[in-house]
Amino acid sequence: MKHIILIVLGTILAGAAHAHPDHADAGMRQEAAAMAQAAGEFLATLDEDQRARVLFDLGDTEAREGWSNLPTLRAPRVGLQIATLNAEQRVALHGLLARSLSSEGYGDAMHIMSLESLGRARIETAIAERGEDMPDEMRARAQAALAAANPENYWIRIFGDPASGTWSLVLDGHHLAVTSTVVDGRITFAPVFLGNNPQTIPSGAFAGRRSLQHELDRVADLMASLDESQLAELVQSQDRREAADFAGPGWVPDMEADAVGLSAADLSDDQMLMLHAAIREFIGVATMSAADARLAQIETDGLESLHLAWWGDHDDLSEPFMLRISGPSLHIDFAREGQSGDANHFHIVIRDPSNDYGENWLQAHYEEAHAEE
Structure with missing residues (x-):
């Protein structure tokens, strides 16, 4: 009964926010306007x-x-x-990123970027330990990897004109790729990729600091609740x-192939609430x-329409x-990567089979614009 209430509430909300771009609620329009203003301020700091x-x-x-x-x-x-940005430009960029993500999403993104410094330190240590014994070819590869492992090695792409109200923003780099698309006051975040290595920092000033932990915790709660027949x-x-x-670049939705595993319709009310909480955590990167x-x-489609599938040890989520x-x-694909005993590495991708990259909204936008000509 509880998840039925959630679905009813979702239907009410969706009726306002999903029927048509003109029906975007006031909160989303305000967020879209703030994003556009911040994008304009960032662009104003750039040279030709x-x-x-x-x-x-x-x-x-392609881009x-x-x-x-x-x-x-x-x-x-x-x-x-x-x-390549100077201090003024970086300040403006972070104004844009902070308004384009939730507080949690912005914090996750900044932490993921900062982890590149740890990767850099590991490479520097390896080079120092080998010293002059390191073969030239190996040293060249290590130096190239050292140059790439940099918190500043992330790229921004803006598609279209933010002032027009229909545009897209991409933040892209190692373990982080966020695509937000704005169409007539509506905002969608898909695809999103979040990763980390390490998930838990093992040593140093920030030893024990974790990222994407809540996502793991919500999944662990749900997994612990499943009985033997559900696990089967x-x-x-x-x-x-x-x-x-993994549903990475080039992914094409295949509803039939993906409808494997445990149907959410076979979850109890309490388990459905756990699934709902997990989904909310994953999509919380968005404003x-x-x-x-x-x-x-998602609720309008029906949580019962979801399927869950698992590969790996379900008893030990480490x-x-x-x-x-x-x-x-x-x-959603959520993976703990690595070898047994050393799987301190997450990959998460979140996609929308019905509107990835905002394509359905953009198509409707173009059709309406063409009809008015």
């Missing part, structure tokens, strides 16, 4: 060459979908690199390496109104695993 690097046509699908979770050494980026449906393999392909609207759409939550308007 920087503007040419950061601005793209909204129809440039919009060309994000990656890989280090920049393995996947070069396009756009405007944060490393959920677990596809005890081996993380046998998991389905408040955008996250609320996204959750309302070991490598992958969880997939999939449905008509939500696809």
Whole structure:
């Protein structure tokens, strides 16, 4: 009964926020206006060459979908690199990012970026330990990796004109790729990639500091509640390496293929609330109104329409695993990467099969604009 109430509430919210771009609620319109203003302030600090690097046509699908979770050494980026910005420009950029994400989402993004400094320190230590014994070819690779492991190696791309009310923003770099799209006052956040290595910092001044912990905790709560029959449906393999392909760049929704595992319709009311809490945690990177609207759409589709699938050890969540939550308007892949006993590394991707990159909204926007000509 409890999850039925949630679905009814979601339907009411979705009726206001999802039927049409003109029906975006006041909170989301305010957030969209703040994003556009911050984008304009950031663009105003840039010179002509920087503007040419950061601005793209909204129809440039290759650049919009060309994000990656890989280090920049393995996947070069396009756009405007944060490393090239002066102090004034960085202040303006962070004004834009802070208004384009929730407080938690902004904090997660900044922490993920800062972890590149730890990667850099590990490489420096390895080079120092090998000293002159390190072969030239290995040293060259290490030096290249050292240059890439940098908290400033993140790129910004802006598609379209923020002042027009229809545009998109991409923040892209190692373990972090966030795409937000604004269409006539509505905001969508998909796809989003969040990762970390390490998830828990093992030593130094910030020893014990964790990222993406709440996501893990919500999943752990749900997993601990499942009975044997539910686990039998959920677990596809005890081996993380046998998991389905991660929904990264180039992913194409396949509702039939993804509808495997445990149906959410087979969850109890309490378990449904746990699933709801987990989903809310994952999509909480978005601004408040955008996250609320996204959750309302998922509830309108029906939480019972979701499927959950698991690969890996379900008894010990410190070991490598992958969880997939999939449905008509939500696809989440959450993986703990690494080797047994050393899986201190998360990958999370959040996608919207019904409106990835805001494509459905953009199509409706273009059709209406064409009809008015």
